[in-house]
Amino acid sequence: xxxxxxxxxxxxxxxxxxxxxxxxxxxxxxxxxxxxxxxxxxxxxxxxxxxxxxxxxxxxxxxxxxxxxxxxxxxxxxxxxxxxxxxxxxxxxxxxxxxxxxxxxxxxxxxxxxxxxxxxxxxxxxxxxxxxxxxxxxxxxxxxxxxxxxxxxxxxxxxxxxxxxxxxxxxxxxxxxxxxxxxxxxxxxxxxxxxxxxxxxxxxxxxxxxxxxxxxxxxxxxxxxxxxxxxxxxxxxxxxxxxxxxxxxxxxxxxxxxxxxxxxxxxxxxxxxxxxxxxxxxxxxxxxxxxxxxxxxxxxxxxxxxxxxxxxxxxxxxxxxxxxxxxxxxxxxxxxxxxxxxxxxxxxxxxx
Amino acid sequence: xxxxxxxxxxxxxxxxxxxxxxxxxxxxxxxxxxxxxxxxxxxxxxxxxxxxxxxxxxxxxxxxxxxxxxxxxxxxxxxxxxxxxxxxxxxxxxxxxxxxxxxxxxxxxxxxxxxxxxxxxxxxxxxxxxxxxxxxxxxxxxxxxxxxxxxxxxxxxxxxxxxxxxxxxxxxxxxxxxxxxxx
Numbered sequence: 138x139x140x141x142x143x144x145x146x147x148x149x150x151x152x153x154x155x156x157x158x159x160x161x162x163x164x165x166x167x168x169x170x171x172x173x174x175x176x177x178x179x180x181x182x183x184x185x186x187x188x189x190x191x192x193x194x195x196x197x198x199x200x201x202x203x204x205x206x207x208x209x210x211x212x213x214x215x216x217x218x219x220x221x222x223x224x225x226x227x228x229x230x231x232x233x234x235x236x237x238x239x240x241x242x243x244x245x246x247x248x249x250x251x252x253x254x255x256x257x258x259x260x261x262x263x264x265x266x267x268x269x270x271x272x273x274x275x276x277x278x279x280x281x282x283x284x285x286x287x288x289x290x291x292x293x294x295x296x297x298x299x300x301x302x303x304x305x306x307x308x309x310x311x312x313x314x315x316x317x318x319x320x321x322x323x324x325x326x327x328x329x330x331x332x333x334x335x336x337x338x339x340x341x342x343x344x345x346x347x348x349x350x351x352x353x354x355x356x357x358x359x360x361x362x363x364x365x366x367x368x369x370x371x372x373x374x375x376x377x378x379x380x381x382x383x384x385x386x387x388x389x390x391x392x393x394x395x396x397x398x399x400x401x402x403x404x405x406x407x408x409x410x411x412x413x414x415x416x417x418x419x420x421x422x423x424x425x426x427x428x429x430x431x432x433x434x435x436x437x438x439x440x441x442x443x444x445x446x447x448x449x450x451x452x453x454x455x456x457x458x459x460x461x462x463x464x465x466x467x468x469x470x471x472x473x474x475x476x477x478x479x480x481x482x483x484x485x486x487x488x489x
Numbered sequence: 490x491x492x493x494x495x496x497x498x499x500x501x502x503x504x505x506x507x508x509x510x511x512x513x514x515x516x517x518x519x520x521x522x523x524x525x526x527x528x529x530x531x532x533x534x535x536x537x538x539x540x541x542x543x544x545x546x547x548x549x550x551x552x553x554x555x556x557x558x559x560x561x562x563x564x565x566x567x568x569x570x571x572x573x574x575x576x577x578x579x580x581x582x583x584x585x586x587x588x589x590x591x592x593x594x595x596x597x598x599x600x601x602x603x604x605x606x607x608x609x610x611x612x613x614x615x616x617x618x619x620x621x622x623x624x625x626x627x628x629x630x631x632x633x634x635x636x637x638x639x640x641x642x643x644x645x646x647x648x649x650x651x652x653x654x655x656x657x658x659x660x661x662x663x664x665x666x667x668x669x670x671x672x
Contacts, residue, residue, distance in 0.1 A: 315509065
């Protein structure tokens with residue numbers, strides 16, 4: 138059979154993958170730089186099946202996701218930074234009610250309405266709980282158009298396995314750029330959802346979806362149950378990619394677009410005789426603390442490269458636990474540094 | 490082989506679609522491709538550009554600051570990207586509208602009167618394909634046939650009557666660059 142290979146934008150690849158992954162519904166609201174997603178789905182879903190609904194706001198979108206997920210539908214939404222901030226209350230409810238769904242944030246520059254250019258300023262919001270209460274999302278960070286498609290499948294698989302919302306944290310550049318993408322994913326069979334509110338029939342127990350537990354003893358039980366699940370996820374689902382780390386003395390840690398840029402920086406550094414390596418966390422939660430800590434036993438220094446003020450650096454410091462110096466280089470406001478610019482600052486950091 | 494290209498001009502000149510067509514044709518020929526458009530406020534204000542990288546190997550950074558080739562369609566882009574072409578690199582530019590080309594002596598610069606030629610072909614919109622043809626004559630990184638195949642795939646069927654025109658424009662560009670000397 139001929140392979141299905143296409144040249145697509147990251148946003149389009151993600152939308153196509155969503156249809157191929159068998160979503161029952163998409164609820165969303167347009168915002169740059171992710172508007173290709175509702176554009177694509179509104180065009181394709183009427184003829185290929187599923188509900189496409191442009192809500193009146195992001196608040197409405199996320200609550201529609203909550204409702205549809207509760208009824209057992211495979212459902213997703215996507216937005217960009219300010220829009221994703223609006224969704225946080227609903228995300229917290231969904232996490233508490235333990236409902237599987239896929240959320241996508243195509244990160245743009247902030248704070249505030251900010252800029253439509255690419256950024257990674259939402260790292261804390263994504264990984265440390267953007268909404269209230271003790272909850273976590275599984276956070277996947279694609280760094281190519283191919284992964285924008287792949288992580289839709291992975292995202293739903295993990296969401297349904299753990300009954301938890303999964304967030305794909307992308308950025309404006311990965312969303313807007315075009316690359317080759319191969320669609321050869323295994324179909325995602327519908328999973329059994331006995332907890333879904335599909336109607337009380339004879340012989341079926343009552344399903345209740347709620348995030349309200351007034352009695353503290355009951356709430357604490359829910360908290361403990363959630364944390365057990367997060368411990369399980371932390372044990373099983375850490376994903377990362379390593380490039381030239383075997384003999385690396387100086388390591389860059391970067392995710393998403395920054396990892397692509399830093400990959401070239403590492404190549405440039407190697408060409409100059411610097412023993413450089415790259416660690417690319419693929420899951421931002423659960424974070425690859427253990428492996429980064431291990432690498433710190435041999436490496437001399439680590440630097441994060443992020444399109445923010447050094448948010449992930451805090452996690453690298455936790456992982457390294459004081460063994461070696463950890464620094465940061467990044468640009469803000471939607472500016473993207475070139476591999477050469479990163480190298481210059483990496484060398485400065487090495488000499489410090 | 491890796492070819493790093495900046496294509497830049499005004500919005501509406503077909504800058505983004507040139508990169509896409511080139512990318513698609515290269516992908517069909519088995520190469521890796523990244524195409525990174527400007528989508529910011531500058532695009533809404535008039536100028537547009539895309540970084541297109543074609544390679545036999547996997548491409549790391551889609552964002553780069555220096556280029557093997559610049560295909561330049563307006564003066565602001567010439568001023569901005571002229572200095573960013575690598576030593577020994579190439580600039581192919583639209584010379585009907587760009588009056589001040591880069592004066593660098595360490596790169597090859599070709600002036601292609603693409604807008605004028607497109608006018609003579611009675612379709613001002615194909616100046617971009619003329620420039621693409623000129624570029625491909627100098628650096629035959631993909632075949633003209635692959636470009637046409639790409640256009641066939643990228644363009645909706647209702648525009649397929651324009652394929653012939655596009656092919657002629659590509660050929661025109663090839664002819665023009667053979668007749669101009671590099672400066």
